[in-house]
Amino acid sequence: MTVTLADVAARARVSPATVSRVLNGNYPVAASTRERVLRAVDDLDYVLNGPASSLAAATSDLVGILVNDIADPFFGIMAGATQTQIGGPGDGSGRAGGEKLAVICNTGGSPERELTYLTLLQRQRAAAVVLTGGAVEDPAHQAAMSAKLARLADAGTRIVFCGRPPLPDSDALAAALTFDNRGGGRRLTEHLISLGHRRIGYVAGPRERTTTRHRLEGHREAMRRAGLDVEAEGGGEGDGVRAGGDGAEPQLTVHGPYDRRSGYEATLELLRRAPDVTAIVAANDTVALGACAAVRDRGMRIPQDLSVAGFDDLPFSVDAVPALTTVRLPLFEAGARAGRIAMGKENPPPGGIATIAAELMIRGSTAPPRG
Amino acid sequence: MTVTLADVAARARVSPATVSRVLNGNYPVAASTRERVLRAVDDLDYVLNGPASSLAAATSDLVGILVNDIADPFFGIMAGATQTQIGGPGDGSGRAGGEKLAVICNTGGSPERELTYLTLLQRQRAAAVVLTGGAVEDPAHQAAMSAKLARLADAGTRIVFCGRPPLPDSDALAAALTFDNRGGGRRLTEHLISLGHRRIGYVAGPRERTTTRHRLEGHREAMRRAGLDVEAEGGGEGDGVRAGGDGAEPQLTVHGPYDRRSGYEATLELLRRAPDVTAIVAANDTVALGACAAVRDRGMRIPQDLSVAGFDDLPFSVDAVPALTTVRLPLFEAGARAGRIAMGKENPPPGGIATIAAELMIRGSTAPPRG
DNA sequence: CTGTTAGCGCTTTCAC
DNA sequence: GTGAAAGCGCTAACAG
Numbered sequence: 176m177t178v179t180l181a182d183v184a185a186r187a188r189v190s191p192a193t194v195s196r197v198l199n200g201n202y203p204v205a206a207s208t209r210e211r212v213l214r215a216v217d218d219l220d221y222v223l224n225g226p227a228s229s230l231a232a233a234t235s236d237l238v239g240i241l242v243n244d245i246a247d248p249f250f251g252i253m254a255g256a257t258q259t260q261i262g263g264p265g266d267g268s269g270r271a272g273g274e275k276l277a278v279i280c281n282t283g284g285s286p287e288r289e290l291t292y293l294t295l296l297q298r299q300r301a302a303a304v305v306l307t308g309g310a311v312e313d314p315a316h317q318a319a320m321s322a323k324l325a326r327l328a329d330a331g332t333r334i335v336f337c338g339r340p341p342l343p344d345s346d347a348l349a350a351a352l353t354f355d356n357r358g359g360g361r362r363l364t365e366h367l368i369s370l371g372h373r374r375i376g377y378v379a380g381p382r383e384r385t386t387t388r389h390r391l392e393g394h395r396e397a398m399r400r401a402g403l404d405v406e407a408e409g410g411g412e413g414d415g416v417r418a419g420g421d422g423a424e425p426q427l428t429v430h431g432p433y434d435r436r437s438g439y440e441a442t443l444e445l446l447r448r449a450p451d452v453t454a455i456v457a458a459n460d461t462v463a464l465g466a467c468a469a470v471r472d473r474g475m476r477i478p479q480d481l482s483v484a485g486f487d488d489l490p491f492s493v494d495a496v497p498a499l500t501t502v503r504l505p506l507f508e509a510g511a512r513a514g515r516i517a518m519g520k521e522n523p524p525p526g527g528i529a530t531i532a533a534e535l536m537i538r539g540s541t542a543p544p545r546g
Numbered sequence: 547m548t549v550t551l552a553d554v555a556a557r558a559r560v561s562p563a564t565v566s567r568v569l570n571g572n573y574p575v576a577a578s579t580r581e582r583v584l585r586a587v588d589d590l591d592y593v594l595n596g597p598a599s600s601l602a603a604a605t606s607d608l609v610g611i612l613v614n615d616i617a618d619p620f621f622g623i624m625a626g627a628t629q630t631q632i633g634g635p636g637d638g639s640g641r642a643g644g645e646k647l648a649v650i651c652n653t654g655g656s657p658e659r660e661l662t663y664l665t666l667l668q669r670q671r672a673a674a675v676v677l678t679g680g681a682v683e684d685p686a687h688q689a690a691m692s693a694k695l696a697r698l699a700d701a702g703t704r705i706v707f708c709g710r711p712p713l714p715d716s717d718a719l720a721a722a723l724t725f726d727n728r729g730g731g732r733r734l735t736e737h738l739i740s741l742g743h744r745r746i747g748y749v750a751g752p753r754e755r756t757t758t759r760h761r762l763e764g765h766r767e768a769m770r771r772a773g774l775d776v777e778a779e780g781g782g783e784g785d786g787v788r789a790g791g792d793g794a795e796p797q798l799t800v801h802g803p804y805d806r807r808s809g810y811e812a813t814l815e816l817l818r819r820a821p822d823v824t825a826i827v828a829a830n831d832t833v834a835l836g837a838c839a840a841v842r843d844r845g846m847r848i849p850q851d852l853s854v855a856g857f858d859d860l861p862f863s864v865d866a867v868p869a870l871t872t873v874r875l876p877l878f879e880a881g882a883r884a885g886r887i888a889m890g891k892e893n894p895p896p897g898g899i900a901t902i903a904a905e906l907m908i909r910g911s912t913a914p915p916r917g
Numbered sequence: 918c919t920g921t922t923a924g925c926g927c928t929t930t931c932a933c
Numbered sequence: 934g935t936g937a938a939a940g941c942g943c944t945a946a947c948a949g
Contacts, residue, residue, distance in 0.1 A: 177701065179926060190936045195928060205934060220697070225669040226606060227926035229597035230941050236666075245650065246626045251617040258616070258652045262659065262666075276666045278649030279616065281629045288633065295607075295647045298596040326591070330548065435861060464865040471867075490806060494835040496842075496867035550942055561920045566944060576918060598942035601925050 178219045187215035198223060229300055234331060236275045238517055239296040239304045243284040247433070247461065248489050253307050253337060253510035254279045260514030275302060275518070284381075286316040293323045296332070303333035303517035307510070309386030310339050317342055324348060337513035338504070340385050341528055350516050350523030352509050352531055356386055356486075359502035359533030360393025363484055364456060366500070366535060368401045371543045372454040372482065375403075376445035377428045378438055378466060380458040387458060390486060391428070394456060433458060438465025446473060453481060453544035460485035460492045460501055467495060467540070478542035488536050497539030504533055549590045558586035569594060600671060605702065607646045609888055610667040610675045614655040618804070618832065619860050624678050624708060624881035625650045631885030646673060646889070655752075657687040664694045667703070674704035674888035678881070680757030681710050688713055695719060708884035709875070711756050712899055721887050721894030723880050723902055727757055727857075730873035730904030731764025734855055735827060737871070737906060739772045741914045743825040743853065746774075747816035748799045749809055749837060751829035758829060761857060762799070765827060804829060809836025817844060824852060824915035831856035831863045831872055838866060838911070849913035859907050868910030875904055 180198075184191040189208060196202040197212040204212075215221075229235035238261050242250035261277035280292040289311075296304055304327060310317075321342050324334055334349035341351040367375055377394055380387035398404070429444050431437030438457050442465070445452060455470070457463035463485030467477060475481050477497060485492060488503035509531055515521035551569075555562040560579060567573040568583040575583075586592075600606035609632050613621035632648035651663040660682075667675055675698060681688075692713050695705055705720035712722040738746055748765055751758035769775070800815050802808030809828050813836070816823060826841070828834035834856030838848060846852050848868060856863060859874035880902055886892035 181926080191927075192929075192937080193935060196935090199928085203934065208934080222665060222697075223669050224601070224671070224926050225666075226597040226600035226671060227941095228928075230595070230601050230943085231926075231928040233928095233941070235597060237670075244626065245616065245629070246619055246622040248617055248619055248622065251619065251622045254650075255615065255617045255652050255654075259654075262651075262662070274662065274666065276649070276651070276663075276670065278647070278651070279625075280633075280647070280649070281626050283626075283630075291633070291645065292647075294593060295596075295645065298594050299608075299647065300595070300597060326593075435865065461861075464862060468865050490832075491835060491862050494806065494839050495865070552942080562942090563921080563944075564919060567919085570944085574918065579918080595942050598925090599944075601927085602942075602944040604925070604944090 178221050179224070180221070183212065183215045183219055183221050186219060187212045233300065234302060235300045237296070237299050237301045238275050238277045239292065239301050240277060240279045241282055241289060241292055241304065241306045242279060243282055243308045244433075245279060245281040248491075249459065249461075249487055249506065250308060252489075252506040253513075256507040256510030257305055257307075257337070257514035257517070260511050260520065261518055277514075284311075286311050286313065286319075290316075290319055290323060293320075293327065297323070297327050297330065300330065301327075301332050303335065305335045305337055305513050305517050306339055307337045307513075308339055309380075309384040310342075312383050312385060312388070333517055333519065335513045335517045335523075337509055338506070338531075340389075347527070349527070351528040352513055352516075352524070353528065354504050354509070354531050355533045356389035357393040357396070359486065359504070359535070360390040360456075361397045362393075362533075362535045363486070363500075363502050364394045364397035365401075366537060367454050367456065367482060367484065367541060368397060368403070370454075370482070370541060373403060373544075374449060374452045374454075375427065376442070376449065376452040376455045378441040378445070378455060378457045378462055379428055379430045380433050380462070382430050387430070390458060427452065431462075433462060435461050435465035435468075438462035438467075439469045440465075442466040442469035443473070446470075454541065455481060455483050457483065457485050460487045460489045460499060463492075463499055463501070463540075464495060467499075477540050479545060482541040482544070484541055493538070495540065500538045500541040501536050502533045503536050505531060549592050550595070551592070554583065554586045554590055554592050557590060558583045604671070605673060606671045608667070608670050608672045609646050609648045610663065610672050611648060611650045612653055612660060612663055612675065612677045613650060614653055614679045615804075616650060616652045619862075620830065620832075620858055620877065621679060623860075623877040624884075627878040627881030628676050628678075628708070628885035628888070631882050631891065632889055648885075655682075657682050657684065657690075661687075661690055661694060664691075664698065668694070668698050668701065671701065672698075672703050674706065676706045676708055676884050676888050677710055678708045678884075679710055680751075680755040681713075683754050683756060683759070704888055704890065706884045706888045706894075708880055709877070709902075711760075718898070720898070722899040723884055723887075723895070724899065725875050725880070725902050726904045727760035728764040728767070730857065730875070730906070731761040731827075732768045733764075733904075733906045734857070734871075734873050735765045735768035736772075737908060738825050738827065738853060738855065738912060739768060739774070741825075741853070741912060743915055744774060745820060745823045745825075746798065747813070747820065747823040747826045749812040749816070749826060749828045749833055750799055750801045751804050751833075753801050758801070761829060798823065802833075804833060806832055806836035806839075809833035809838075810840045811836075813837040813840035814844070817841075825912065826852060826854050828854065828856050831858045831860045831870060834863075834870055834872070834911075835866065838870075848911050850916060853912040853915070855912055864909070866911065871909045871912040872907050873904045874907050876902060 258277040328348035336351035429441040485501040492499040629648040699719035707722035800812040856872040863870040
């Protein structure tokens, strides 16, 4: 029924072992033999049995890419870039040579699903795993992740973090490419301050994520350096105790998911709490878009009445009206580099970790405050 | 070294077969035995060997999702939705039960890569494959796809098309969920015509894709019905012979990739060719965004000087300024349904094919032409 | 309900 | 440079 390697061997009048060697190309085989085998493969329309091959070789050609939300271009761009370095170019025959199969796994930001996917990949004996985006900071989850990753690494799976800080103790087993979220956040707020803004609202991401924390810390650092003490403004939210436990959440910060709606609602809330804010900084561009909508719905103009800024510089940000001031993250380049490291085509950065610069993009959505 | 099912069996004092039965849960096992086994699994931190299991069972738990461009939310939303129906919810243990591993494969719109991924999936003995988005209409490629899909179906892989028309002869082996691109395109242009527009520019997608063709056909049907014969306007592009071979491309149509830049440049070109156009219809929302940018850069206002419309209703479209008139496609719902069909949780539509309605969303970017 | 017995299709020493 | 043989770890009849 289904054609096996033995069938190919019979037709090419060689042993199964030889066919295997030709297919894997990692062993000297006489040119004439190779050709005979290849022809038999085509004649029979043979396709290697992946599971059998993985079982015998104790390794598979799967590479996993974990993302928080594949509907978000932030992840789509990175994951797509990673995949370009992993799937072979394809030779047009559709025959598929030694390519790896890059698979994108959508965790939805859920720690449980993240762990489950890792188990699934471990079960498949994945060749490598790339973890993208912010991590959840819950200690229990971090411990579980460390343990799981250690076991994966142990089994020979290469681990790469992309746009994600390394786990506390996993520095040894994984390479990490992390974005300078803190620096980017700081420079963005410095830009606003230099324009003359003093009361700046901040729409942060979900509380327990590293990305959220780092961007917010950058913002606060800029404020503090300018003598605008965010903590002193406190008294804020009802639910306003930070995970870090360093007191009440400042009134000018609102947390929410990384989506448009959150930006919209948080901005309305901010405007209610502090009608005197002159600028809104959003956790990312998607959130910023929601913020812009809220500002407009309140009848205010951007940037004349209120400045708005985002983070990431997703493709649509330049098309916002006015174009969004934001922080550019080289998502594609980072994703591609992670893919190369995962494939062993490129060495991990020295020390296992590289910080990728974030570039401030000043556009039309920010301007000096009125008056 | 690496712990196997036999180790678990030994520790639980049962036979390997019993362990297998407990793990797969598809066979009656005494509660007490099950518990003993499960404990042994946890104690030993055992993870099933996927390849071995797939080999023995002659089927794997992989489900492939093919997309043209994962960086495009159009695909991200569909793929994410499909994945929600395939990956189990995760039980928090990270242990992973009978879940399937849904894997997203990014073809980049290349027919070769599409075929290669299919081969890779075939090699892995994938349980199902979901193909999303427009297909390339090249006959050679279609034939190759039909052949490959037939072989996959033959091997027991379930095939589902999502937002993609079925292949000419593969109606029997695959379920298809297709968007009413033609109807949506027609209604969108009818809307413009009803506002009073007569000279309407069309920024089409890449020439050889079904999505492009269907949307364009809808547009032209509306024009024709209104007595605005697009063909008669001809004389157009230098490279203007359609794949269908039905004569020169009308002057008011420009083809290009489904990206922002294409929208920008095509719009500039359209405005150059026909300064009297009063509306631009774009192949999708991303292209429309580029079109808007071009219009603004030419110093014209939307919609006062020129109306612009898109297609898909991606999340950012409502945030464009003015909000984009477009055609809403239920991407998430379609993706989820495709996932359910792929999993066998839902029956394929009667006749194997269902057409999903497209809803016209009238927003601020379209208005009557001036004067 | 549980154990025994064969493989699944491939890779990989080890000889020749 | 090529063949023979021994598993890789699991599942699926088949008995009991």
